[in-house]
Amino acid sequence: MNILLVGSGGREHALAWKIKASPLVRTLVMAPGNPGMAALGELKSVAPTDVPGLVALARDMAADLVVIGPEVSVEAGLADALVSAGVPCFGPVAAAGQLESSKAFTKGFCDRHGLPTSAYRVFEDAAVAKVGLKDFSPPYVVKADGLAAGKGVVIAPDLATAEAAIDDALGGRFGGAGARVVIEEFLEGEIGSLFALCDGRTSILFGSAQDHKRAFDGEQGPNTGGMGTYSPAPVFTPTLVEQTLTRLAEPAFAGIAAEGAPYRGVLFVELMATRDGPRLVEFNARFGDPECQVLMLRLKSDLVPYLLACATGRLHALPPPEWSDEVAVCVVLAAEGYPDAPRTGTEIRGADQDFGEGVVVFHAGTRRDPDGTLRAAGGRVLNVCALGSSFEEARLKAYEAVARIDWPGGFHRRDIGWRALGR
Ligand code: GLY
Numbered sequence: 001m002n003i004l005l006v007g008s009g010g011r012e013h014a015l016a017w018k019i020k021a022s023p024l025v026r027t028l029v030m031a032p033g034n035p036g037m038a039a040l041g042e043l044k045s046v047a048p049t050d051v052p053g054l055v056a057l058a059r060d061m062a063a064d065l066v067v068i069g070p071e072v073s074v075e076a077g078l079a080d081a082l083v084s085a086g087v088p089c090f091g092p093v094a095a096a097g098q099l100e101s102s103k104a105f106t107k108g109f110c111d112r113h114g115l116p117t118s119a120y121r122v123f124e125d126a127a128v129a130k131v132g133l134k135d136f137s138p139p140y141v142v143k144a145d146g147l148a149a150g151k152g153v154v155i156a157p158d159l160a161t162a163e164a165a166i167d168d169a170l171g172g173r174f175g176g177a178g179a180r181v182v183i184e185e186f187l188e189g190e191i192g193s194l195f196a197l198c199d200g201r202t203s204i205l206f207g208s209a210q211d212h213k214r215a216f217d218g219e220q221g222p223n224t225g226g227m228g229t230y231s232p233a234p235v236f237t238p239t240l241v242e243q244t245l246t247r248l249a250e251p252a253f254a255g256i257a258a259e260g261a262p263y264r265g266v267l268f269v270e271l272m273a274t275r276d277g278p279r280l281v282e283f284n285a286r287f288g289d290p291e292c293q294v295l296m297l298r299l300k301s302d303l304v305p306y307l308l309a310c311a312t313g314r315l316h317a318l319p320p321p322e323w324s325d326e327v328a329v330c331v332v333l334a335a336e337g338y339p340d341a342p343r344t345g346t347e348i349r350g351a352d353q354d355f356g357e358g359v360v361v362f363h364a365g366t367r368r369d370p371d372g373t374l375r376a377a378g379g380r381v382l383n384v385c386a387l388g389s390s391f392e393e394a395r396l397k398a399y400e401a402v403a404r405i406d407w408p409g410g411f412h413r414r415d416i417g418w419r420a421l422g423r
Contacts, residue, residue, distance in 0.1 A: 001304065002027040004058050006048050006078065007069025008034045010332075010364030010383035011289035014296040015069060015303070016040045017360065022304040029061050035374065036352075036363025049076040058087045065090065065308050068265070071147055074285045075101040079264070088311035092285050095261035099252065100285040103182045104145050110280060113255035115248055117280040118272075120184040126170045129181055130163050138162075141184045144169040146177025150213070150225035151339050155186070187272040187279055190419065192235040193291050194269045196249040197306060199315040200262035203253050205245060206306070206321065207298070208236040209291040210419070215339060217415045224339045225380060228416030229330045230391065231294035232323075235273050235419075244271055244278045252283065264310050293362055293383050294328035329394040329417055330385040331402050332364070333410045338379035346409025348374045351382055355401045358387040358394075376409055391420045 001024050005016055013036045020028055020040045028041030031054060037043065046053040048070050055078075058066050066082050068074060068091025075097055082089040098105040104122040109115070119136075122145070123129035133140055140162035144152030152174050156162035162183075169178035195206040210233035215221035236244075248269050256263050268284035268291070287295070296303070300322040309315045335342035344365075351361055351374055362385065365378020384401045388394030395417055402412060 001025055001064040001308075002061050003029070003304070004054070004061060004063040004066045005030045005069065006054060006066065006073050008032050008037075008048070009070065009289055010362040010380065011287055011292040012069040013037050013362040013364070014293040014383075015067060015287070017362070018296040018299060018303045019067070022302045024302065024304045027061065029057070031057060034363045035366050035368040036361075048073045051076050051078050051081045054078055055081050055085050055087070058082060059085065063087055065311055067091070067307055069286065071097070071100050071284065071286050075147060088308065089264070090307040090311050091265040092263050093261055095259075096256050096263045097285040099256065099267070099283040101147055102145055103143050103282065104180050106283055107182060109255060113251050115251050115280055116276075116278065118185040118187050120182050122180055122182050123166075124170070124180050126166050129166045129170065129183065132183055133159060133162055136183060136185060139186045141186050142166055142169065143182045143184065144174045144178040145180035145182060146174065148174040148177050150223060152177060153223045155223070187274060187281065189272040189274040190235045191270065191272055191281060192233045192240070193288055194236065194241065194244045194249070194271065195287065195291070195295065196245065196253075196267050196269065197310050197315060198253045198263045198265070198267060199310045199313045200257065200264050201313065202315040203250060204315060204320060205241065206266060207231060207295045207323065208233045208241070209288065209294050210235065211288065211291055212413060212416060215334075217413050222339055224334070226288065226290050227332045227334065227413045229288070229290045229294045230394070230417045230420055231291070231298055231328050233420075240273055240278060244269055248278060248280055266310075290330045290332055290383050293330045293385050297328040297360065297385055297387050298324045298326065300324055324387065326387045326389055327391045327394045328385060328387050329391070329398045330383050331398045331412050331416050332380050333382040333384065333402065333405065333407065333412045334380050335365070335376045335378070336409055336411055342376070342379040343409060344376045344378065346376045346407065348376060348381070348410070349406040351405050353404065355404065359397055359401045360385045361401065361405075376407075381410060391417060395421070
């Protein structure tokens with residue numbers, strides 16, 4: 001098969017690593033890719049939102065499948081254009097992708113289809129939103145409506161911080177993504193991420209993980225795209241998995257199909273495990289980043305048949321995927337200043353060495369100079385991932401590998417998986 005993979009982050013490096021391992025693959029092209037992905041196939045410099053450019057590339061390379069990594073491509077309508085061009089595509093059409101690209105849409109969707117989530121209100125005017133805060137109690141959850149790379153969510157301990165978050169979002173910090181804000185009830189419980197694949201009709205469970213959203217140890221600091229993950233997530237008891245599938249994932253697939261946009265791809269269900277069962281925190285219309293990294297380390301089955309089956313409506317014909325019994329941990333190395341103002345351009349040494357069995361370092365935001373020097377080129381820069389027979393072993397291996405990377409311009413959390421350690 002010829003496969004085009006769209007995206008350039010750690011998630012896409014992990015997908016490329018797993019796709020490349022498939023005996024079904026003849027050619028892997030990545031657009032635009034990153035220096036780590038360059039070892040796995042050919043990179044083409046086409047942006048993830050350049051829909052005509054990506055469709056033309058898919059045609060030129062006679063792609064049998066296009067795999068969409070990032071949400072920006074979903075929102076840009078890449079799947080819609082590929083479907084029109086007759087190219088099989090893993091990733092939902094934009095109308096289905098609204099489950100991620102608009103938090104206000106998703107809240108209304110939950111109301112329409114009876115999915116459990118937190119109480120909420122949607123505002124377009126800052127003064128009205130500030131008055132609306134009175135309907136909630138602290139901590140206040142203020143979210144920009146649209147895509148903001150994980151940075152549009154503020155958990156505000158007091159009114160002043162919540163009001164500043166409203167001003168920030170509605171004042172244009174996130175561009176069009178902040179044209180509306182959603183204020184919602186703070187949910188108590190433990191957060192978890194569950195993944196389900198769907199081909200428009202059939203859906204299957206595709207693993208679980210837990211992420212650390214805050215920038216600093218002890219769940220302190222601003223929200224980020226994710227600072228580290230582990231899989232499986234112990235919060236997912238068989239009961240919670242069953243409840244999440246039957247109360248959130250399956251109703252979402254049925255609901256979005258009923259609204260005229262059958263879902264083809266992966267749905268990332270981020271939920272709060274409360275005393276009353278799972279309640280939706282948010283949906284994402286793609287794999288999590290860095291949740292995908294730990295899932296790919298643990299996936300024993302060939303990934304490609306599952307991606308293709310989602311695109312072609314053949315998921316019913318596949319057995320459930322097989323997962324390693326081992327635990328995977330991912331530690332994100334981020335550039336100083338992330339998430340607000342990451343300092344890029346700093347030199348990184350030792351990222352491409354052999355770290356030994358079960359340790360993989362994915363590139364997330366790097367660039368390579370013509371002389372081979374590797375430099376930071378984004379906020380989240382490297383993902384250091386390890387498999388171990390126990391959570392403790394996986395974590396130790398990941399942090400030993402982190403210690404071997406020489407990057408004074410970066411930082412990372414030292415407490416990834418503290419909840420799992422404490423169990
Ligand atoms: N790690 C959270 C996300 O991908 O949205």
